[in-house]
Amino acid sequence: MLDIPATISARHAAEPPARAPSLDEQRAAWRKAFARVRAETEARAAHLSVEDQIVQSMPDASPTKWHRAHVTWFFEQFLLVPYAPGYEIFDARFPFLFNSYYVAAGPRHARPQRGLITRPNGADVAAYRRHVDAAVERLIDTVPAANAPRVFEILEIGLHHEQQHQELLLTDILHAFAQNPTDPVYDAGWRAPPPAQGPRRFVDVPAGIHAVGQDGASFCFDNETPRHDELIGKLRIARQLVSNGEWLEFIAAGGYTTPSLWLSDGWASVQAEGWQSPGYWRKIDGGWHAMTLAGLKPVDPAAPVTHVSYYEADAFVRFAGKHLPSEAEWEVAARAGLLADAFGMVWQWTRSAYLPYPGYRAADGALGEYNGKFMVNQMVLRGSSFATPQGHARASYRNFFYPAARWQFSGLRLVEFV
Ligand SMILES: [Fe+2]
Secondary structure (H helix, E strand, C coil), rough: CCCHHHHCCCCCCCCCCCCCHHHHHHHHHHHHHHHHHHHHHHHCCCCCCCCCCCCCCCCCCHHCCCHHHHHHHHHHHHCCCCCHHCCCCCEEEEEEEEHCCCHHHHCCCCCCHHCCCCCCCCCHHHHHHHHHHHHHHHHHHHCCCCCHHHHHHHHHHHHHHHHHHHHHHHHHHHHHCCCCCCCCCCCCCCCCCCCCCCCCCCEEECEEEECCCCCCCCCCCHHCCCCCCECCCCEEEEECCHHHHHHHHHHHHHHCCHHCCCCCHHHHHHHCCCCCCCCCCECCCCCEEEECCCEEEEEECCCCCCCHHEEEEHHHHHHHCCCCCCCHHHHHHHHHCCCCCCCCCEEEEEEEECCCCCCCCCCHHHHHHHHHHHCCEEEEEEECCCCCCCCCCCCCCEECCCCCCCCCCCCCCCCECC
């Protein structure tokens, strides 16, 4: 976890803390949290060469060097410039290069061309990180009491933002490595976590009216609010994730060559992309293999399927005679402890479009662009993956991607209605 000081998380807390920590205690906790998250980014990048860190294999995937700089720009732009007296921008060219999509924060470089930026080089980005690290640490230590709540609130958003990019750093480099005929290895020691054991079965989800959304237990993004009621009908949810073995049955039964299983847009993607299997799968000497963070490995039938798009998930559930859960059904089941591998394995597609919760309004200003402006044309995924950093997952978390995307660690679980 992020070790968030109680007064900060208390703005969501149902129960007030027994004793509010002093400002000095808050400073110490934030220093620790900041150092840990920043170090995790560098630890993930440390497996990669300078050349690895430049490559951009498709417009949706960013270079590692860009991720390292962009998360740093986020702290500079939203925390240091407004709140650190006398702060000097590290390099006046960087905001243009490393702003992602914040229109209110100024003009920015074209996303598909991030891989063309060989300069500033890796050492320049490392110096940028050190410069901003020192300034943020100074701000944590010196921010006056009156500004502390807002400063710590933005710092907290910046840390969760950096954690999101830590996962993207892995999904993006895996996509790049999958284009390389030499099958590069990110980390030879990496192993997928073993899936939960136990009988594969469906369990009843408690029907009725349930509150969903942020529950006050921890930090949340604005798209997890407001908490609101959802009506859950009678249904049963699979305790386990759909496995590679089940996906092999789908392939063998002609799943990728049967138009009636597919949404129209999904079938168009099958045709245009030539999909015959999940992302990164290859048949070698008659056996399926897949590119992983540990390189090319045989597909394990017992492991959860991953790198499938929403379109593939939708076709699979039609083939199986089942359905995808809505995001509310998923959240109620997760909170009831009904799901094996809800977190830390693969993100799970839901049949829910990514829409604002009732009464949601994005905040004013550039930070209001974080989530709200993407609430159309994408689908929600729930849970978390093995690439999600420690402490970043929660039951109310709403991930979202376009329905054709499959470079994330995305899988699915089934529901049936009774
Ligand atoms: Fe970002």
